[in-house]
Amino acid sequence: MARKAAIIGGGVIGGGWAARFLLNGWDVAVFDPDPEAERKIGEVLANARAALPALSDVPMPPEGRLTFAGSITEAVEGAEYIQESVSERLDLKHRILAQIQQSSHGVPIGSSTSGFKPSELQEGAADPSVIFVAHPFNPVYLLPLAEVVPSVKSDAKLIENAKEILRQIGMFPLHVRKEIDAHIADRFLEAVWREALWLVKDGVATTEEIDEAIRMGFGLRWGQMGLFETYRIAGGEAGMKHFLAQFGPCLTWPWTKLMDVPEYNDELVDLIAGQSDAQSGKYTIRELERIRDGNLIGFMRVLKDRDWGAGKVLKEHDKRLAALLPEPPKAEVLELAQMQVLPGWIDYNGHMTESRYLFAGTMVCDNLLRLIGADMDYVAGGHSYFTAENHVIHLDEAKLGDHLTGTVQVLSYDEKRLHAFIRILKGETVIATVEQMLLHVDMKAGKACPAAPEVLARLKPIAEAHAALPRPESAGRHVGQRKG
Structure with a gap:
């Protein structure tokens, strides 16, 4: 009998979670009151079916059964794992988590939140020990990272069990040792995003030029070595100490505006949206998703051939699939x-x-x-x-x-x-x-x-x-x- 996961919230992220579980052989029940939820998840699943198997060198297990539940109670019944992916409003999340816990007892409940800390999610909960952050990255069905953030009230054994479930569906659970706003990855993204807004606003670069700077240069390095390993190499044979000695003083130079935020007004929105339309408007969102997925598959398979970075996670998941x-x-x-x-x-x-x-x-x-x-x-x-x-x-x-x-x-x-x-x-x-x-x-x-x-x-x-x-x-x- 297939194991069951419940997905509460069927948007882009919830749909990605559903696809990740389904294609790894789990039955999935989705609850989302949006009348378009079935269509939207169907489109995400179609992309996932075309993409995820291309990362595996052994047959995927038989696809699980997808159902759309009429209530949260129906969705979570019999579930071994629950993932909440509703809108980023704390009051809404509290209400949804309370409804989930009326029908689930002792089952891990991960939240896809990118901003809220687990202690905030646990406020007023019937059982705070089972609620934690499991923050993925889009597309969830391809990218392995899930930031797993517990709080002091979390059940350590349950968190380890949840991390093992994530590994079983081919993900890389990164255990965040101390809860913090925006966790780890989004804090980097926020810093880069903030600087990019200034570059566009000040007329230094367009949205396309900024994207080219990332994908033609350091983005390729970050994609397989991250930040510190990249800079360690930059230090040459003397390593990280030499890099820090050489470039540490730059931290005091007025290179960035990271502590300053451009005024968020209609003028800035129109400027960025107009440049983005000129850059990518010739493609539909579905076309961009398929282009993105194809590029990710090629890049991640190269890493897989070298047993490095995200490719190492794929190889380990192949071992798990081979055992099945x-x-x-x-x-x-x-x-x-x-x-x-x-x-x-x-x-x-x-x-x-x-x-x-x-x-x-x-x-x-x-x-x-x-x-x-x-x-x-x-x-x-x-x-x-x-x-x-x-x-x-x-x-x-x-x-x-x-x-x-x-x-x-x-x-x-x-x-x-x-x-x-x-x-x-x-x-x-x-x-x-x-x-x-x-x-x-x-x-x-x-x-x-x-x-x-x-x-x-x-x-x-x-x-x-x-x-x-x-x-x-x-x-x-x-x-x-x-x-x-």
Whole structure:
């Protein structure tokens, strides 16, 4: 039986939370009195379905069931986790939290608030110990950060349980050790936003020029190293102390206006809105969301390849998803990978380039090795499977954005060898096959050796089950061999 999450408030953030839980196999009940809530969440979910699976290298669990509740009581009934995402009005949040607690007892209640402290949310609550801040970032279904902010009244064990739930849906819970207005991330954003308003108001830069300064420069550095690690490198071999000694005096210079706020009036609003329209008005919001998601997927997958930053979170979530794969043996091929054709995968013809067919096969093979226990921990112990030979057959085309599935059939094995047949499918159509022969190697000795008994014990039932399957017609086919 699927676990259940309740989402109270179905706007952009609430919809993102709903999508994040649903696509990770949770049932989700949403309460939002807005008559357009179902349409709005449907559009967010459509974006999420196209985007989130592209970050995973193993199949996502079956999607949970989405329901729209007629009341808060109905929404929270049976929920293991509750996320409140209503408008940023403290009186409204107090009223909603009170209604939630009339029907939930001991269940974690996270609030998406970007500004209120947990102690403020807990005021007058029937059980303040279960209420805390879980502040995400848009799009919630892609960006992993959730600032988890407890107060002194919070139940420490419940907070740890809530953080584990967030990890299980692929998020990175950042435990904020001391409650503070706007938490951590939004305090940075407020400082940058305030300075940007002055730059526009004083005619120094347009909205587009400010965005270019961020995305062409320090934004790329921040996206994978943050602030302090970036500045540590700026200090050269002498490190952070040298950086602080060199640039610390700048703090006394009148470079910024962070303690001063421009007058917020119609003139400033019209100036910024007009520049923003000129910059981005040619795109609809839905188009901008899809452009944003595609860029985030590409960037985060690069980080994933390097096991760094947000990519490290994605890799860890893949491990959790792999643990949920159906247990072999079954007399059927194993579905072990889901992929999406990304911009870097296509050639000048707009089709998936040939090297990516082999790459897709490798992703499937890697997940098979994880399944039998020959994972990175096994490699760290000095042993691994090496590909000795492979044969790729290109059968059909894939284009940008296509969703692909990878399956594997074990044809044979012994204590040193593994012979696998991989199919890459677009829907029901096989677009490529990859036949691989792998040798188990002692990396220190540099020669083949028997695999560990526990690896062979996991491989044996899969191979025995697959022995009942028809042998693929093209197995063993050499290059150029005629069909039939």
